[in-house]
Amino acid sequence: MPSEHTQRLWYTFLVSLIEAIPNISEGKRTSVIEAFKVAVCGAADVELLNQSSDAAHNRTVFTLVGTPAGLTNALIALYDVAVRNIDLRTHRGEHPRIGAVDVVPLVPLAPTDMPLCVATATTLAETIASQFDLPVYLYADTATHQNRRRLEQIRSGEFEGLSSKMSQPTWRPDFGPTRPHPSAGASVIGARRPLIAFNVNLETGDLDIAKQVARKVRESNGGLPAVKAIAVRTRDSSVVQISINLVDYRRTPLHVVFDAVRDEAGHLGTNVRNSELIGLAPAEALHAAATHRLHLEDVTTDQVLEYRLRNCLEAERPQTNETNET
Amino acid sequence: MPSEHTQRLWYTFLVSLIEAIPNISEGKRTSVIEAFKVAVCGAADVELLNQSSDAAHNRTVFTLVGTPAGLTNALIALYDVAVRNIDLRTHRGEHPRIGAVDVVPLVPLAPTDMPLCVATATTLAETIASQFDLPVYLYADTATHQNRRRLEQIRSGEFEGLSSKMSQPTWRPDFGPTRPHPSAGASVIGARRPLIAFNVNLETGDLDIAKQVARKVRESNGGLPAVKAIAVRTRDSSVVQISINLVDYRRTPLHVVFDAVRDEAGHLGTNVRNSELIGLAPAEALHAAATHRLHLEDVTTDQVLEYRLRNCLEAERPQTNETNET
CATH class of the missing domain: 3.30.990.10 (Formiminotransferase, N-terminal subdomain)
Incomplete structure (x- = not known):
């Protein structure tokens, strides 16, 4: 102690x-x-x-x-x-x-x-x-x-x-x-909660395909919760992009967004080229993608050393709301 | 500053x-x-x-x-x-x-x-x-x-x-x-460096298959660097396990170990049921699996907020070797 x-x-x-x-x-x-x-x-x-x-x-x-x-x-x-x-x-x-x-x-x-x-x-x-x-x-x-x-x-x-x-x-x-x-x-x-700016690039120059994918995955058109998505052109005329803001990675993990884009693009006859992360993301936002990739079905963030430490410290923390501690 | x-x-x-x-x-x-x-x-x-x-x-x-x-x-x-x-x-x-x-x-x-x-x-x-x-x-x-x-x-x-x-x-x-x-x-x-204890369970009760897989993936038999692996039975007689110690996740990322086990098991006619993480792992050990899952090819740990913070602080740190700072 x-x-x-x-x-x-x-x-x-x-x-x-x-x-x-x-x-x-x-x-x-x-x-x-x-x-x-x-x-x-x-x-x-x-x-x-x-x-x-x-x-x-x-x-x-x-x-x-x-x-x-x-x-x-x-x-x-x-x-x-x-x-x-x-x-x-x-x-x-x-x-x-x-x-x-x-x-x-x-x-x-x-x-x-x-x-x-x-x-x-x-x-x-x-x-x-x-x-x-x-x-x-x-x-x-x-x-x-x-x-x-x-x-x-x-x-x-x-x-x-x-x-x-x-x-x-x-x-x-x-x-x-x-x-x-x-x-x-x-x-x-x-x-606000952390926002993840995440782009998925498609192997096509057809912006209409990207628009259809964006409409399919975004929350405002009945798609995935916490997902905002728009279609944009890139510098490479053979590549269009789904530009995504994920406003709550706990409600919809990144790999679920990725799979939805990949599957919808597949239905429209095109493939994912790669993805990009814009700016910084908290480590926790990548956790679900890792455990899914590794078939670690029962592994929670409590088995990740840094989160365990944080949870242990928080459990001991006195409940105060002070904001000026220095 | x-x-x-x-x-x-x-x-x-x-x-x-x-x-x-x-x-x-x-x-x-x-x-x-x-x-x-x-x-x-x-x-x-x-x-x-x-x-x-x-x-x-x-x-x-x-x-x-x-x-x-x-x-x-x-x-x-x-x-x-x-x-x-x-x-x-x-x-x-x-x-x-x-x-x-x-x-x-x-x-x-x-x-x-x-x-x-x-x-x-x-x-x-x-x-x-x-x-x-x-x-x-x-x-x-x-x-x-x-x-x-x-x-x-x-x-x-x-x-x-x-x-x-x-x-x-x-x-x-x-x-x-x-x-x-x-x-x-x-x-x-x-x-020592962090050691990851990682088990992959196979959908077979045949321990010989697990032994063949373990031999194939471990470093001591010419397999993957930094990987130790043995075959063990589990409480479930229809499941055998490859019990893995990964002694350097930077040399061989977890998803590379997982894929090698899955592929070798596949050659021998069986499938992966799931994986387990034993004890705690540092968040960084899961990073490569996440970026691979999301096709984030160019994303380094420097785009993860916690690592960026650590790197910024380390860049400023005076070079000393003192061990008793309190």
Whole structure:
């Protein structure tokens, strides 16, 4: 049994690390993008795991992991740089956006840390709204209204339509002023489950086949639960792609999605070339595919050393909801 | 960038946790087994992940994870209980053994922590030998002689043959006296890579088929690298089993072993029923099977969030070999 002091450290450092994926509306000016990076890397207890900037989208996405307090500090510093340097009145890019810091999802690394992510997101939203005089909407698992659960609902109309949208009582923000920030618009913050971006490439250049496959597998057309799918062309004119967002890998494991795509493509006379994982996925999302491949029918994640350790530590953890542990 | 103080904590608690799997020659007396458990659980910075006692083998195996210093303290306490309570002169069991605490492998959770495990094992061996006046042999990646790498080499002759074995100069122990401890024999300590115990069950009761498959796949008969395999009967007379120890899952991934067994069984006219994982496996051992199942040809472990975090932290870690960080 760990001593009281070290026990505390284990909880903080092994169990309660969470992930933040800020999406910022700037993907071109390298000096500004570098300033974002300096801001997030300057915070204690935060690691920058990934960074991708897209000039056509005019958007930068960071993947950070850290303690709730560390991430909160890193994100406040990031908002500060973004609000000072981005003016949406002159911003152009292919990707839809409503604000300078467009959206910040917080994601638990351990499924039981969702309440911690919800609490952290709510506190962060309140702080950002007051510190930058910026309207903030809560979304996903933190949403306060049913019509704010999906990011697309909040973002429809984009920055250009925001002023008229916010004049409606139903679009009063969760925190901050009831009109857009002149240059920085509004921001969306919330806790959500890990999302897996997974593409399957087909050995055909026929986009109609990909469209039929996407329609067959996605939830919105009666397909697999938790699956969003669209058909897209690739740089290779002989290959089309099913671009998939899996929003809950526990409801539909990755290999079930893969098999559905492969089978439907097969019915339409084509084959899978390969698959791609975009960005990062938690190790647990790959577990079911591995056990299925190995015919390990009775093996749960509790036989995986890292998960067992996490479960043992969580079983000992006192039940508190504090979010500022450092 | 983490502050200096918190950086230190991250290294200690996220990166440098290691695993210890002490094997003790007592699997029957519940009060003694309970005393083992109290001993290991009393140490700070150690988690007991698994415990299994086998009365026929007269043996108990614990799986512990902790800091090097925490594990060292837990293991010293465990040796103390075992040496005081076990007398090998009257010990009987099916499993071969040379000592009261027969063998203690230390295993890195992160592959780059092997030097830390080697240093921890060496220090532990020296401490145990001096504190309990017990001969200790180093084995596996800590072995000081080529003929001490494999546990079977050190253990051949068992406790009953130990006195005459130790009279040979080649079997002088690495630490401690040059004769067996009267009641506790000797002990084997060492760092090794994770070992996966993986069984594949065949839909036949014919042990000869299982023997042919085992011979075909194991390294010692020219089969797959890092694979040890034997054929065993199961409780179900219509099922025989290939019992596999995979000593390096990076050299031969689990799905390659599985396919070799399935294909060879197929040639001999039988099918795989299912597989079993015995004890715990690190998440990384399942990675290749998952990516193969999903046709994710270019996905490395660097796209798995937990490994990326570990790699980022390790890249920042100062190069030291200290083993007593608390």
